[in-house]
Amino acid sequence: MYVGTQLSGEAFEAVGDRYLRQLAQLGVRHVCVDPVGNPHDWTRDILARHIDRIDAAGLVLDMVQLPMSSAGVDKVKSPSIVLGQDPDRQREVDGICALIEMLGALGIRATKYNFNILGIPRTTSERGRGGAVLSTFRHDQTTDQDTLSRAGQVSTEQMWERITWFLERVVPVAEASKVRLACHPHDPLTRPGYRGMEERVLGSADGLKKFVSIAESPYHGLNFCQGTIAESLVNPREEIGDIIRWFGSRKKIFNVHFRNIKGGRYSFTEEFPDAGDMDMADSLRIYHEVGTDCMIMPDHVPDIDGEAPFEAAFAFCYGYIIGLFQANGWDPYGA
Structure with a gap:
């Protein structure tokens, strides 16, 4: 395992190669950075040029995002898979399978995705440290x-x-292409019936355990968002360790969103990794204990003041993660 980060194609278009150089300067070598443009339009040539661009910055492209985002069905153009709409969902899944095959052929060994109807519900933001x-x-x-x-x-x-x-x-195609499929949990768990959903089935550890048992394969697992899973727990500090062990020992963790919260089920704030309720140093030791072999990355960092608040907040998180690695005598940078 090693420090990493992610960037959407839209965000990458805004920050460009300068941000890639900044990541390399901060010691972040492994990334999930999407090509600019609509993922449905990605071709082998577009992906190959994107890999070359990442390589030129001294970085390694570990994964990209499939065209199944966290935005929810009200904000995306092609939601037929999650809506269960025939025949359009077959057309969409055919495109996704073709993309997985291209990723495998180009040596990109993982991809992440969401199976999300409601998006990411939130209420009014609150103030934290400083x-x-x-x-x-x-x-x-x-x-x-x-x-x-x-x-x-x-x-x-x-x-x-x-x-x-x-x-x-999709799992048989991923298996044949040797591309790991990392699904993000539903963020957050909501009460039964919220906005017409009888249950956000991927919003709890039990639901995720059922999920990874379907179409069992070493290429079918999770974009393990520690913060999202903690949001479903009554006592995240005490419960999260056993959940990491359950999924990690079964080799179902393909990417880690190393995110902390204050609170728990149905009521929480998202925090910097050092400011929430969970012991993140202990969590990292458990990831190591179970042999996690993927990026450990920040996600959903708080909004802070300054001329470059996004970059500064993420830089703090990279430094925190790297510091935890080094305190344990582990290499945070990856091969």
Whole structure:
């Protein structure tokens, strides 16, 4: 395992090669950076040029994002897979399978994705250390409980049918291409019936355990967001270690969002890694103990003041992660 980071194609277009050089200067060698443009339009040539661009900055492209984002069905153009809509979902999955095959042929050995209907619900942000702005979710403060998404009412059975349909088609392609599929949990777990969802089935550890048992394969696992999983727990500090061990010992962790929170189920703020309730140093030791072999990266950092708040906040997190590695005598940079 080693320090890493991620950047969408839209964000990459804004910051460009300067940001890649900055990552290399900060000691972040491994990245998930998407090519600029619509993922549905990526070709082998576009991906190959993108790999060359990452290489030229002294970085390694570990993964990219499939065109299945965290935005939710109301904000994406092609949501037929998660909506279970035939025949369009077959066309979409065919495109995703072709993309997975291209990634494998080009030596990109992992990809991440979301199977998300509601997006990432949040309530009014709150203030944290020094006035930093913290992304917040207080279920008791939500005002859209009865506002249905484009999906309408969705039962638990329907959600599992759609997930199973997808996995049965993409996992064999990923296996043949030797590309690991890393799915992000539903962020956050919400109360039953929220916005028409009987259950956010990938919002809890139990749901994720069921998920990885479908279409069992060493290429089917998780973009293990520690913060999201903690959001579903009653006592994240005490519970998270056993959950990391369960998935890690079964080799189902393909990427780690090393994110801390204050609070827990239905009520939390997102924090810097050193400021939340979980013992992140202990968490990193558990990832190491179970043989995690992927990027350990920041995610959802608080908003801070300054001329480059995004870059400064992430730089702090890279330094924190690298410091934890070095305190244990481990190489944080990767081969």
